[in-house]
Amino acid sequence: MASPLSPARLRSSDLLRLGGTGLRARPLRAVLSSLGIAIGIAAMTAVVGISSSSQADLDRALAALGTNMLTVTPGETMMGKSATLPDTSVSMIRRVAPVLSATATGAVDDAHVYRTDKIPQAQTGGLAVMAAELGLLKTVGASLADGTWLNAATARYPAVVLGWDAARRLGNVPAVYMLGRWWTVVGVLNHVPLAPELDSAALVGWQAAGAYLGFDGHPTTVYARAVDAQVEAVRAVLGPTANPQNPNEVKVSRPSDALAAQRATNATFTALLLGLGAVALLVGGIGVANTMVISVLERRAEIGLRRSLGATKGQVRTQFVAESLLLSLLGGAAGVLLGYLVTGFYSATQDWPTVVPLWALGGGVAATVVIGAIAGLYPAIRAARLAPTEALAAA
Template sequence: MTTGTGADTAQPRPRGRRRARRAERPWIDPRDLWSESLAGVLARPVRSALTTLGTVLGIGTLVITIGVASTAANQIVGRFDALTATSVSVVVPAPAPGSTDPALVGWRGVDAVERLAGVESAAALSDSQSTANVQVRANDVVAPGELSGQTLAVVAAGPSLPAAVRGTMATGRFYDAGDIARHERVAVLGDQAARLLGIGDVRHAPAVFFEGQSFTVIGVLGGFRREQRLSTSVILPPTTAADRMGLKDVTRVLVNTSLGAARQVARQAPIALAPGHEDALTVVAPPDLSKARKGVQGDVDGLFLVLGLVSLVVGAIGIANVTLVTVMERVGEIGLRRALGASRRQVAGQFLAESTTIGLLGGVVGAALGVVVVVVVAAVKHWTPVLDLRLALGAPVAGALVGLLAGLYPSLRAARMEPVDALRAPS
């Protein structure tokens, strides 16, 4: 009986102690915690503003770097696509020596290519090893002690060559179908060739001399975005080149396509140029740039992401330092709260809430500032801004998380203070 009574009387005591412990350390209402943390932040407005500024700079730098990096990568890839992903070349093999078979591709074969869907411009080109290094002079008088001329390449091309190489006439004009039909002895110089020969103006019909023949220069072609080697060449009409230089057969066809149509045109162009003999032609088409695009954007994003994270860490260290200083300055307040019944968890929660509030405010302001800067930079550069909505929405959350992590150690230190020691500490 005695043992049973002792057991019965001993059972309620732990439950009573647990209830007493819960009564001594009640959970604080979230609204009260928010109001206390906000009061703590506003109690020192200048310090809080400076602390928030560190987070603003960190989050703002993160948003700016990633936004500008994405915008720049998109611009780089777009230009790369425009210059490379739309260029197709068809190489025509030279006929066997002594062969009487007709050429696989004629000068009029380009017309069939231009009718293909997605083709913007096309031009036939003829060159050879024998005309790759020709002595060209700007006059027919050879003076002692002076250079006799320049070594340039001589090529034949169709009248649509300026569009095919995406060039512009620096001066004069390009020969037309009439010049070709009349076998006119005219020439167009590449801009570098004209500079080497000292020809800058064609209004007075200057002439160039090579292979014992003269040709009237009617224009200078420059601004090559394809086939830059033609800038140091003398370009002749097909009929004139066949008569005077032996350049009769088409060796290459240059094709420009709309963005995204290059692969299709590369399959169809040989059939249009040489029906039934398309396998004899070699097509040089641009590679698939999807992997290159992702690689460029990933590399640029990764570089700027590291810079943004470094700035964010600097802001987090600033929050941690200021929060720790605040804890040391409010030792008396912490002791009073502990003496009035506040638990360690409640004290830690208050300081965590204050640091999180500072981080959240800094995240909101930094994200807004970063978006504005990205848009302004893109507008100044005439780019299309590329902004990830997830980044803009996640930046405030990242700021709050940074503030939470930065305030973790100071909050734990405040929670470990004993009420008696805190009240005895000098204020």
């Protein structure tokens, strides 16, 4: 007795060709359907990208306000006297994992800065002299208006960098006079919004301050930058870290209010982006479903003929699902590319950084494929249920 015939299985390459043939048979409809999906995904990608770029610009502006910067200063002892920070406090703070950078300045109370050696010592002009670590500019976000910053060489010798207000008051001088010695002016700072005390200060190297000005090596202000999400946690440990023996003798600044505003803004942006993305995907899915339903109605004769020639219900279902997936994939890829280009153009006009999250690029294509599969499932099932004689008779 002869064994019953089993239907041939469709390979992946067969499904790809079959789905492509269905789309090529009606190119205008396929293009318009893909265009509808592409516009929806492009709108989602562009909105996500433009919002993310705007958020990146806002984060950059908020970072300039020092949202993640904390300062550590000496407090008072139990006897009401001024405390001091250990000379190891900066190195200890740098060991805290979420701390990105830490640096310090130390007040040199016995030294004053003068334009010439002819000015009476009592006329200090309110200008402070501070020892500064080499990493100060990076941590506090300062920049130079002229000259250079201290380096490993000049920090050991009589070289000084003036704050912008100190330079304005002293005038354009090549050197200043401090504690019986001339100090070469090697640079001038711009205004430092995050550390305004530096504006009216003469900054010298840590080693030079100890060698020439009698500096005791104890920092008076420690500046620390921390990971945004860990600012509060870092603040809680800065006191015990800076002065383990007497943590109650340490003052730590509170996080900036701008940090709370930044987090609230990020949460709002996230909710907005998710909502817009869901709407765009829903619109794209409806378009795919509509296209595939119409395709089934128009291709009843083809379906009946294929069934008559031995195609199984599963093969018919797979064919229409494959067409739906191809249609969605083409539209999703085109939409992501178009959305990225729109984001780049708009960001360039606004002088923003171009930021398109990877989840928006990859997720846009992946989501359209998933939506396409779901949207094409009902039309595929409907096509598979058509009896060959009914389909041919209706055609």
